[in-house]
Amino acid sequence: MMLLEVKGIKKTYQTKARKTVAVNDVSFSLGKNDFVSVVGRSGSGKSTLLNMLTGLLAPTSGAILFEGADLRGMGDLAVSRVRNERMGYVPQGYSVLANLTLLDNVCLPFYLFKREGAVHEKARDLLGRMGIAQLADRYPAELSGGEIRRAAIARALINDPAILIADEPTGDLDEQTTGEIMRLFKEINTGGTAILMVTHEPDTVAYGNRLFQMAQGKLEETQIKELN
Numbered sequence: 563m564m565l566l567e568v569k570g571i572k573k574t575y576q577t578k579a580r581k582t583v584a585v586n587d588v589s590f591s592l593g594k595n596d597f598v599s600v601v602g603r604s605g606s607g608k609s610t611l612l613n614m615l616t617g618l619l620a621p622t623s624g625a626i627l628f629e630g631a632d633l634r635g636m637g638d639l640a641v642s643r644v645r646n647e648r649m650g651y652v653p654q655g656y657s658v659l660a661n662l663t664l665l666d667n668v669c670l671p672f673y674l675f676k677r678e679g680a681v682h683e684k685a686r687d688l689l690g691r692m693g694i695a696q697l698a699d700r701y702p703a704e705l706s707g708g709e710i711r712r713a714a715i716a717r718a719l720i721n722d723p724a725i726l727i728a729d730e731p732t733g734d735l736d737e738q739t740t741g742e743i744m745r746l747f748k749e750i751n752t753g754g755t756a757i758l759m760v761t762h763e764p765d766t767v768a769y770g771n772r773l774f775q776m777a778q779g780k781l782e783e784t785q786i787k788e789l790n
């Protein structure tokens with residue numbers, strides 16, 4: 563069984579002024595050890611695609627099967643549970659809660675459905691691996707964009723997901739921190755977690771084993787070496 567099967571999904575945004583086909587008939591499958599980079603110009607549909615894969619957005623048509631289960635057939639609560647426990651999602655942009663400390667932000671997906679176990683220890687360990695252990699008790703308003711971004715990655719990993727889905731996870735990080743995060747991704751992937759990440763940085767693509775290119779809503783797989 564494939565970890566993730568995407569079958570002809572499409573997303574059309576309909577507003578009063580216009581109709582946008584953001585994702586246009588996209589199909590692919592991911593295995594449990596895949597590490598995929600998705601590249602493509604701004605507006606090509608990458609975030610829309612990720613929001614559908616994580617069940618936040620329903621496709622206009624097509625199907626998404628995760629661990630054999632069709633997301634369409636699940637209720638909102640079940641989809642939320644899958645997203646928080648079996649997937650780890652790092653959305654694009656600012657995604658932490660301002661009134662929680664970093665530590666509590668990282669623990670949040672754990673508290674949603676589980677609540678048993680040494681979660682604080684684990685969250686501190688993850689923050690340490692992100693190089694921000696010393697910031698655990700601070701609030702987002704007192705932190706840099708890159709620090710918040712790293713906390714969002716730690717949060718996505720708190721439940722040991724089967725797949726980490728990340729939208730420009732190193733978008734606001736310097737070269738050195740980007741390298742550290744990518745090495746961590748590689749380590750997580752070697753440990754058996756699939757990764758699907760959107761990136762604008764050609765250097766990060768080499769950490770993965772597959773490359774997808776998105777253009778005007780269409781997704782195509784390409785050879786990693788073709789990008790450079």
Ligand SMILES: Nc1ncnc2c1ncn2[C@@H]1O[C@H](COP(=O)(O)OP(=O)(O)OP(=O)(O)O)[C@@H](O)[C@H]1O
Pocket residue numbers: 575576577582583584602603604605606607608609610611654
């Ligand atoms: N809620 C929405 N309503 C209408 N149109 C939208 C909506 N969200 C996105 N779009 C449009 O859909 C297209 C794809 O947007 P999307 O955010 O998926 O692109 P992207 O590839 O993630 O871009 P970026 O690299 O800038 O993050 C764009 O043309 C965008 O303007």
Ligand SMILES: [Mg+2]
Pocket residue numbers: 608609610654729
């Ligand atoms: Mg985007």
